[in-house]
Amino acid sequence: MRWLLAGYCGLALINISVALQISQKPRFYGVMTGRPYVMIFCTSSKQQLAAGVKWYKVNEHDEDEEKRIRINAQRGKFELHDKNLTKDGVLQINDLRATDTGVYFCKMNDTWGPGTEVQVARPILRDKALYRTNMKDGLIVLQGLLLAACIAAALLRKRGMGEKNDSIYEEPETDHIYEGLAIETCGGGLYEELSVYAQPEGAEAPWE
Structure with a gap:
C-alpha cells in the first residue's frame, strides 16, 4: 500500500x-x-x-x-x-x-x-556621427587616389622598361659591308681604264 x-x-x-x-x-x-x-x-x-x-x-x-x-x-x-x-x-x-x-x-x-x-x-551624438561619417568618406577617397597612383606608377615603369629594351636591341642605320675597300681610279674612269691596266708592260697588240 x-x-x-x-x-x-x-x-x-x-x-x-x-x-x-x-x-x-x-x-x-x-x-x-x-x-x-x-x-x-x-x-x-x-x-x-x-x-x-x-x-x-x-x-x-x-x-x-x-x-x-x-x-x-x-x-x-x-x-x-x-x-x-x-x-x-x-x-x-x-x-x-x-x-x-x-x-x-x-x-x-x-x-x-x-x-x-x-x-x-549608448546615445548617439549628432556631431560625432557626422564627424565619423566625413572621416570614413575621406578615407575612401584617399584609398581610391592611392590605388590610382599605384596603377599609374606600374604602367609608367612597364613603359620605361619597354623603351629601354628597344634601345638595347636597336639595329644600325646602314650596313657598310664594303666600307674601307677603296679602289684607286688613277685619275680616270673606272671602267674606261681597265684595258690599260690589263695589258702587260712592253706587250704589243697582235695587229701591230
Whole structure:
C-alpha cells in the first residue's frame, strides 16, 4: 500500500512539473545607457504554487544552458523581489550599462523560462556621427587616389622598361659591308681604264 501511495505521489509530481509553464514579461527591452532600472517578471501557470526562482544571464539566446551564468542579488546592480507566493520572481537591473546587454532567463522548479533580451545602447551624438561619417568618406577617397597612383606608377615603369629594351636591341642605320675597300681610279674612269691596266708592260697588240 505504501508503494502504491508513493507511486501516485510521484505521478502527481511528474504531472505538475510537465504541466508547469513559465513565462517572462516583457520579452524584450531596448534602452539607452543611464536608465535607472528595468524589471523582468517570472510567472508560472500555477499561480498558487510556492516556488523559488533563479536567474541566469547569457550573451546569446541560443547558447547552451551550461554557459548561463547565475545572477545573485548585488547591491546597487541586481535586486530580487518576491511576487505573490513566488520567491525572487522579479529581477530588477539598476543603472543600466552596455555590459548589461544579454538574455536573462528565470528557472523555476528545474523549468526554464523563455528568456528576456535586454539591449543597452549608448546615445548617439549628432556631431560625432557626422564627424565619423566625413572621416570614413575621406578615407575612401584617399584609398581610391592611392590605388590610382599605384596603377599609374606600374604602367609608367612597364613603359620605361619597354623603351629601354628597344634601345638595347636597336639595329644600325646602314650596313657598310664594303666600307674601307677603296679602289684607286688613277685619275680616270673606272671602267674606261681597265684595258690599260690589263695589258702587260712592253706587250704589243697582235695587229701591230
